[in-house]
Amino acid sequence: MSLLEVRGVMVRFGGVMAVGGIDLDAEVGQVSGLIGPNGAGKTTLFNVISGMQEPTAGQVFVSGVDITREAPHRRAKRGLARTFQRLELFSSLTVRDNVRVAAELAAVPDVDGTVDNLLDKVGLSHLSASVAGDLPTGSARLVEIARALATMPRLLLLDEPASGLDDSETERLGGLLRELAADGLGVLLVEHDMDLVMHVCDRIHVLDLGNIIAVGTPSEIQHDDAVLQAYLGTS
């Protein structure tokens, strides 16, 4: 039984098929990648998994429990956490309070300790008193990650966490993701930075026009014909 199982999930917006019957798994202790061209349906799939979008058909299971109809906040209690492609920080709270809200919601025993720890982990301790709305995109993304981690998740969904990060920040993020996986967390990563994806993922799913066209290890994916076609177009 996988940590996350997506079974036959389909999302239709009027006449447009955004996601067309996808199966996907994410495992404990692994970083799973989800890549694909713009408009492939990656964010829609994330919205289905986190409960912000009801699928037209299909089911989502976490540790074998069907959560397809559960409200987002209940899914969080089951260990699901996510970040957003378009930043969704609590922009009038400080960086510290952003993370603190999440830790309080998860009722962690030592809120202050947890918050300090996480800010340190993502390298933002020096910004803890800044108002989140004032941060540059790179730091803001890291706050979102720290905030998601403060809910003590078992599965972390990251939607383009490296966009807006500079090279050293991206490298640090890669290290952090491997570290989290080593601690037993499952990570599902949507990302356009191929270096990062190929570097940190154990398995990669390639999505195109709402369908999964390939699944495999980074090296398998790099040599897959269908993938090359989707990214480069048919010759």
Added chain:
Amino acid sequence: MQELLTFTIIGLSTGAIYAVVASGLVVTYTTSGIFNLAHGATGMLSAFTYWQLRFDWDLPAPLALFITLFVLCPLFGIVTERFVMRGLQGTTEVVRLSVTVALFAFMIGLANWIWPNDASREAFLKFYEGNSISIGGFNVSWHRLITFGCAVVVAIILRIVLYKTRMGVAMRAVVDDRNLTELNGGRPDRVSMFAWGISASLAGVAGILLAGDQQLNIEPLVLLVINAYAAAIIGRLKSLPLTFLGAGLLGLLDAYYLMVSDESWFPQTAFGFSLSGVRSALPTIVLFIALLARPQSRLRVGTTKLREENRVPEWRTAIMGAVALVVVVVGISGMLTRSNTLLLLNGFTFAMVTLSLVPLTGYAGQMSLAPLTFAGLGAIAMSKLPGDGNLVALIVAIAIVAIVGAIVALPALRLSGIYLALATAAFAVMVSKIVFNQRQTFQTGNITVPVLRVPFVTIDTPRARLILASVSFSILGLIVVAVRRSRLGRRLVALKDSPAAAATLGMSLTRTKLAAFAISAGIAACAGALAGDKVSPQQYEFTQSLPIVLLAVVGGVGSVAGALFGGLLLGGNSVLATIVPTVKNLTKIGPGTVGITLGRNPQGAAAQIGDSFRPLIEQPRLIAVSAAGAFGIWALDAADVISHWSFFVTSVVWILAVSPNLPALTAATPSRRVMAGAWLVVGLAIAAGVDWSTALDATGKRIILIIGLVALFGVGAQRVVENSPRVHSASPDLTGLDANFSREDIELAEQKIGVVL
């Protein structure tokens, strides 16, 4: 059968009016994203304008109609869009809604000013008054037929405009995607302008028809919009056919209710409560049900976010502020006349009700249009509870209303934004129509709320009540600060900033909103329970709540200080109105005018004033100077050197004009320091040197004097000490390219390169 036909015709013609109003509402909402609460007020103003042209100035009806509907209304709509609404793109929903509330208040004020109620107003005639035709044995007046015909014509015209004209296609494009339309060469601003023009005309048509059907009164015409809300919500704020259908059903419902309620079998009471108010509350009941039938609002990401400075209030500042407030009130209360004491007391009551919006609207971003309804319920609870106004009764009253507030709000909480705000509006109207008119609540119209009984203190004079009010406000303010600093407070702000993130982190949005509503209802109930006087149901009506919501946002709904500022401003406004008849009319449009400019300063005035004091607060030495000065002025008064009014004028000048300038004054160059210092001394001398209690004969004039002195000397001195060479904002290599060199640019450049003049 005959009767059924009669009432069907009546119902359809009423529904026709609703349909015309509601379609205007839908047209502006879809093209500009602004739900115009002032839509009914536009209709009201049009009806009055038409009356003026047609019956007072005796213009022929077609000309009067043409001028009203095809010249003035569109003009009004266009001006509103261009100068008020357009600036609101990219602001929060709370601000957008507040601006339409402001417009609402402005128009009511304007109508009251131009057409005062006491003026003898000739009858507003129906079209073809007295003419009727017989349909199936029943006489239908021409007015009704015309009304019905208007709705049909409006429906046809809207259909043609939207589907057959270029402008209509552009309008529908803007509805689908405003930005995309712009990228494709469309001009969304012009489209919005056009939509606002049409919408104002539609409101005008409905207003004129309704005024003929009923009578020319401000309130029913303005509240007409509530019925329109219901129809528009049935149309999901976008479908015109559904809107028309909803309006028709609403009209029929009203007519049939009227029909059956006359029957002998129809109950006049239920469980001992009178049902007399149910008919006028019907549209709001429909509105409420239509809102509840809406699907749960989906969590959206990437919604407009305005970063609002929302500092966590420090305990030290909060407690100092609370103590200072009470000390100041105790200090000045001895000098006030009885009537001024009561007016200030009124201001504090408003301030407490305004404070109830701070956790709800300021922190949690949820709009309520019903704060006074909860205050009214608090007043009723306090007057009915045993204990003759002791502390236990107060606490029980607060608890009851908080629980009632939470229970009633519960079904509405899955809504958000504009829908939630409308649900609270519906709730406010329902309560005032159905609950406040019961024998068990307001009896004959007035009830006496007992004065709070506090151990060891007797509160029997207005002065004592004023001090009690300031203490109560301070305590409530500290409670609000405690909420903001707590775990709940962070959750409230999180809810406002990003509901999507909050939910995915494990927060139940409904439970958090519920807490916000309960706290807010409790604070408002406390304000009502502390009324300590005779109160009437009119004080707690929906239309009375609107200025409070408005001034809360104007004052700065994110902070306790903002609530105090907003509340006192509202109280002060009525002070002006009652004391100085000459400015009375201006005060009617005052709050509205202030609010309309809100788009430019969404933080509120308190934050702005607070900012000007920030440099001072960082310098304890200067705080001491400021405090010593204030004490000195008080000493002059205590020693009878200056009069009470001169004391008041001088204190305000000292606090608002001199103190904030102290830091800049000490840092300025010697010559500027002398200039600015001298200017301030002149101001103080004028304030203290003249006996204002005899020099001016009315409080209002003195208040205007104070505002003038503060502006002239405070801002003047500020200009002197801060008058440094202008720094070019553009990049240096553009200087002289994007604009001509100014004198200052040249001076600056010469200084930099060492050319000495």
